[in-house]
Amino acid sequence: MSRNGKLATDLVQKLERDIVTGVLKPGDKLDERSLSERFGVSRTPVREALQTLAGSGLVATMPRRGTIVASITVADLIEMFEVMAELEAMCARLAARRMARTDIEKLIALGNECGTLQEHADADAYYEANVNFHEVIYAGCRNSFLERQTKNVRNRLAPYRRLQLHRPGRVKKSNAEHSEILDAISTGDAERAGRLMHQHVAVQGEALNDLLAIVPRGYLEPLAS
Amino acid sequence: MSRNGKLATDLVQKLERDIVTGVLKPGDKLDERSLSERFGVSRTPVREALQTLAGSGLVATMPRRGTIVASITVADLIEMFEVMAELEAMCARLAARRMARTDIEKLIALGNECGTLQEHADADAYYEANVNFHEVIYAGCRNSFLERQTKNVRNRLAPYRRLQLHRPGRVKKSNAEHSEILDAISTGDAERAGRLMHQHVAVQGEALNDLLAIVPRGYLEPLAS
DNA sequence: TACACATTTCTGGTATACAAAAATCCATAG
DNA sequence: CTATGGATTTTTGTATACCAGAAATGTGTA
Incomplete structure (x- = not known):
């Protein structure tokens, strides 16, 4: 069940921490380009990280409309x-x-x-x-x-x-x-x-x-x- | 929490079904190339699907060593x-x-x-x-x-x-x-x-x-x- | 001024190319 | 005959390029 590549794993941990601790708030937009530039990696590991987070429910991604920090009803x-x-x-x-x-x-x-x-x-x-x-x-x-x-x-x-x-x-x-x-x-x-x-x-x-x-x-x- | 692209979503469903119904058995190897050829898509959606499945625990991926249908202790x-x-x-x-x-x-x-x-x-x-x-x-x-x-x-x-x-x-x-x-x-x-x-x-x-x-x-x- | 439509732009989805690590194979030495 | 070492090959991880669809913007007309 272990995650993928090292870059993606690091990203997952960082983002997870930011979400759980409230640095990133429900509804905040997470666009791939900004994140890839901010962390100095390509979009690929960023996407992997976002998908992993989507799997655990911490972020929500709408097809063709990007991903945000999960906000629930x-x-x-x-x-x-x-x-x-x-x-x-x-x-x-x-x-x-x-x-x-x-x-x-x-x-x-x-x-x-x-x-x-x-x-x-x-x-x-x-x-x-x-x-x-x-x-x-x-x-x-x-x-x-x-x-x-x-x-x-x-x-x-x-x-x-x-x-x-x-x-x-x-x-x-x-x-x-x-x-x-x-x-x-x-x-x-x-x-x-x-x-x-x-x-x-x-x-x-x-x-x-x-x-x-x-x-x-x-x-x-x-x-x- | 919805999944990513359509191709990946389809793959997730197909693979999930195969695993749950026993067509694919614990320990079976899932290499990206075979899957991409078999389903006529590139490796990208295949990887996405495998990561999603890894997130739900149905497959296990070891870094640099590929992914298999999850077998547990x-x-x-x-x-x-x-x-x-x-x-x-x-x-x-x-x-x-x-x-x-x-x-x-x-x-x-x-x-x-x-x-x-x-x-x-x-x-x-x-x-x-x-x-x-x-x-x-x-x-x-x-x-x-x-x-x-x-x-x-x-x-x-x-x-x-x-x-x-x-x-x-x-x-x-x-x-x-x-x-x-x-x-x-x-x-x-x-x-x-x-x-x-x-x-x-x-x-x-x-x-x-x-x-x-x-x-x-x-x-x-x-x-x- | 407001609304509708077309165009543009931006972002995400997919494919492919390249790099790095692991597995395999073969040759050679003990 | 076996074991070990290195070269080859295969497969994964990452980057980049390309395409498609949705939102934003601008323009023209009512």
């Missing part, structure tokens, strides 16, 4: 969060059953880090630690296929998820939920870990409205795409 | 079935809650078709009907993202799943499980539908050994890939 957003919650819940269930002691230590450390960062009210730093916390759980499920699958969906939701944490109070609540999840995992309570993680990730009811309210114009495309 | 197989069971269970749960009456009628019809085909002991025809049965449930979850995700994993497992049904008695058992799942969905019992579907799809214990025993040489690669 509200319906897509809801659907993807629904799946994301389930995938993370599965990771948490398996992690509760399979994580080694040393991994749990790491999770505890990251949980503490999240706690201190939360008190300092640094949303961006918290976001980083939060990502790490979740990734340790992905790894803890001991199913590398599930781990990849989960990360892929997470990346696609990253531009939207990032917005959540800038809501007042969300960081604190998120951190409290982490503690509970951590407890469930370290005591090996798979069902509880899964249930808590599902609630932690799912975006339902008011939370959904709140999220939609702060999504910038252009991040979402009209339903009639 | 035993560990991968186990992991993927674990995820597959969960995805299908989620589909079933949601389907039980969301399927419309007309969809359920369709599901009943397909269930019956599976039943008659099972009595005729036609494994290949049953396989087709079985695929349809499951796809109606995928669609019934009313989450197109989950549907795509599930189909993708199913396609990747297709070469191995197909082997299962050629085991004596498996078809009959499978059909009985369908009936139960159908009942759970039509009565709206989401939890039961999910649990039954999970058991239906999961490959555990003896069933796993049975499956591994009939996987032909070359379908699986050594763990040290």
Whole structure:
């Protein structure tokens, strides 16, 4: 499943990072000539990179009309969060059953880090630690296929998820939920870990409205795409 | 997320079909020149198609060493079935809650078709009907993202799943499980539908050994890939 | 001024040419 | 007879050139 040529691989990583971290925003145009000039390569590896990214859903290419950073519909957003919650819940269930002691230590450390960062009210730093916390759980499920699958969906939701944490109070609540999840995992309570993680990730009811309210114009495309 | 040029899209569909239906087997080499000659196009769309397929995991390309139909390790197989069971269970749960009456009628019809085909002991025809049965449930979850995700994993497992049904008695058992799942969905019992579907799809214990025993040489690669 | 149509221009899709790495083959030496 | 080394060949990775289709622009007429 490994990617193609080295140039294309580098491009994929660079662009992926820019999209996930928000440097490139949903709707931004990615034209092949600019990218090839900017990176000093020909159009061929650029196209390969864009196709790879299209395959993972991070960009969308309309035939004869170029490619843009993927912007999804509200319906897509809801659907993807629904799946994301389930995938993370599965990771948490398996992690509760399979994580080694040393991994749990790491999770505890990251949980503490999240706690201190939360008190300092640094949303961006918290976001980083939060990502790490979740990734340790992905790894803890001991199913590398599930781990990849989960990360892929997470990346696609990253531009939207990032917005959540800038809501007042969300960081604190998120951190409290982490503690509970951590407890469930370290005591090996798979069902509880899964249930808590599902609630932690799912975006339902008011939370959904709140999220939609702060999504910038252009991040979402009209339903009639 | 739509694919690139028309030629590449056609190639993707053709190759995908050949891989999923078993015309092309895991480990088969796919060299660009042969394919381009065989389909009367240049190497460019061929490469695009292969990259797209690599993105969905159906083929594997090693840098500078060409691409083959993906063959996975035993560990991968186990992991993927674990995820597959969960995805299908989620589909079933949601389907039980969301399927419309007309969809359920369709599901009943397909269930019956599976039943008659099972009595005729036609494994290949049953396989087709079985695929349809499951796809109606995928669609019934009313989450197109989950549907795509599930189909993708199913396609990747297709070469191995197909082997299962050629085991004596498996078809009959499978059909009985369908009936139960159908009942759970039509009565709206989401939890039961999910649990039954999970058991239906999961490959555990003896069933796993049975499956591994009939996987032909070359379908699986050594763990040290 | 607004709209319709033609032309131009720009961008993406495809083909081909070239370069570099790997696999193969053959010869030669042990 | 086998193994090793290098030359050859094959195949992939990259660049470039060419073509086609869609958007943008400009012009003329109502």
